[in-house]
Amino acid sequence: MNVTIANRPAQIDFDPGQPRAFIITDNDLSRNLDLRASRVQMGMRFRVRVRTGKLLSSIRKNRGRDASTQYVDILAGGKQASYVMIEEEGSKPHVIEARRRKFLRIPVGGGGARVIFRVRVHHPGTTGSHFMTRSLPLAAAD
Numbered sequence: 001m002n003v004t005i006a007n008r009p010a011q012i013d014f015d016p017g018q019p020r021a022f023i024i025t026d027n028d029l030s031r032n033l034d035l036r037a038s039r040v041q042m043g044m045r046f047r048v049r050v051r052t053g054k055l056l057s058s059i060r061k062n063r064g065r066d067a068s069t070q071y072v073d074i075l076a077g078g079k080q081a082s083y084v085m086i087e088e089e090g091s092k093p094h095v096i097e098a099r100r101r102k103f104l105r106i107p108v109g110g111g112g113a114r115v116i117f118r119v120r121v122h123h124p125g126t127t128g129s130h131f132m133t134r135s136l137p138l139a140a141a142d
Contacts, residue, residue: 029070030070033063033070033071033072034063034072036072036138036139036140037061037063037072037074037139038061039138039139039141040074040135040136040138040139041059041060041061041074041135042138043131043134043135043138044059044074044076044131044132044135045059046135047129047130047131047134047135048076048087048129048131049087049129049131054080054081055076055077055081055083055084055087058075058076058077058078058080058081058084059074059075059076060074060075060076061073061074061075062075074132076132086126086128087128087129087131088128088129088130088131088132088133089128089130090125090126090127090128091123091125091126092125093122093123093124093125094122094123094125095120095121095122095123096120096121096122096123097119097120098118098119098120102119103117103118103119104117104118104119104120104121105117106118106121
């Protein structure tokens with residue numbers, strides 16, 4: 001069935017598996033949505049702080065659709081990079097204590113040439129990079 005949505009022609013396909021559900025297939029809308037999501041994804045990759053590269057490699061986009069709309073989720077983090085919100089928002093000063101062993105092993109100096117051992121350390125906290133929040137305005141840029 002052909003309809004007009006926001007003064008643009010679109011094709012509506014009814015899903016035979018769900019009698020009341022339908023899918024809007026508008027190639028221009030889909031391309032525009034994908035372009036905007038790619039801008040945000042590239043902005044996030046540019047702004048994220050890189051130490052091991054795990055968080056950088058976890059930034060991805062997932063396209064989806066439900067009964068009435070198309071969407072793109074832009075995701076970061078996962079099992080290998082569970083610290084994504086600490087990187088985004090930062091952390092307060094806190095104490096780190098040894099739990100599994102008697103001491104914390106801390107490499108110091110260039111290349112970890114020297115190692116020190118401590119029972120606990122006072123972490124000064126981190127400032128967030130806000131790499132996700134700062135990348136969102138890129139979706140609105142034309």
